[in-house]
Amino acid sequence: MTRSLGRDFFARSVHEVAPELLGVTLLVDGAGGPIVEVEAYDHEDPASHSFGGRTERNATMFGSPGHAYVYRSYGIHWCLNFVCEPRSAVLIRALEPRVGLDAMRDRRGVDDPRLLCSGPGRLCQALGIARQHDGFPLDEAPFELLPRETEPEIVRGPRVGITQATEHPWRYAVAGSRFLSRPVRPARR
DNA sequence: CCTACGATCCCCT
DNA sequence: GGGGATCGTAGGC
Numbered sequence: 001m002t003r004s005l006g007r008d009f010f011a012r013s014v015h016e017v018a019p020e021l022l023g024v025t026l027l028v029d030g031a032g033g034p035i036v037e038v039e040a041y042d043h044e045d046p047a048s049h050s051f052g053g054r055t056e057r058n059a060t061m062f063g064s065p066g067h068a069y070v071y072r073s074y075g076i077h078w079c080l081n082f083v084c085e086p087r088s089a090v091l092i093r094a095l096e097p098r099v100g101l102d103a104m105r106d107r108r109g110v111d112d113p114r115l116l117c118s119g120p121g122r123l124c125q126a127l128g129i130a131r132q133h134d135g136f137p138l139d140e141a142p143f144e145l146l147p148r149e150t151e152p153e154i155v156r157g158p159r160v161g162i163t164q165a166t167e168h169p170w171r172y173a174v175a176g177s178r179f180l181s182r183p184v185r186p187a188r189r
Numbered sequence: 190c191c192t193a194c195g196a197t198c199c200c201c202t
Numbered sequence: 203g204g205g206g207a208t209c210g211t212a213g214g215c
Contacts, residue, residue: 074208075198121208
């Protein structure tokens with residue numbers, strides 16, 4: 001049997017964990033695929049939900065590493081994070097749909113595989129993630145996190161949709177993936 | 190290709 | 203009472 005990534009993997013700096021999550025296969029009730037896009041939100045980050053201190057909504061970010069932090073976005077969507085060191089988390093923005101395509105298509109109401117999990121809200125809808133998963137341990141059902149077999153080529157750039165701390169290149173993606181929420185702007189040099 | 194905007198909930202000040 | 207770590211659609215170029 002394959003073992004899911006556990007607490008030890010996540011009990012580190014979010015800046016180490018985030019790029020290492022690319023290529024890791026995320027399954028929820030057997031549906032999902034390899035993660036292709038994430039963003040890091042650290043413990044002193046004005047863009048992080050934990051920045052203003054502990055509240056009802058963000059309580060999971062102040063708890064143990066290796067748990068899911070799920071929150072409501074714009075009143076409509078859900079977004080999934082993996083908690084790392086306390087007050088930090090990785091936002092899961094996109095994965096490549098490989099397993100359970102029919103279930104994902106049913107929940108999303110679209111057929112195009114490129115529109116199933118390409119964005120944090122779409123990904124949660126496709127995998128059936130909502131409020132009840134907040135605080136759940138990532139190494140227990142319905143979650144499975146399967147270690148990657150090879151290290152993908154990684155690109156990085158500014159995070160999406162934030163207004164604070166926009167200067168940090170803390171968005172990570174698999175180079176050349178067709179399943180990103182949007183292209184990563186090529187880095188300046 | 191791009192930009193603009195409405196939907197709709199709930200947390201937080 | 204304000205404002206999102208978004209998405210889908212509409213319309214312009």
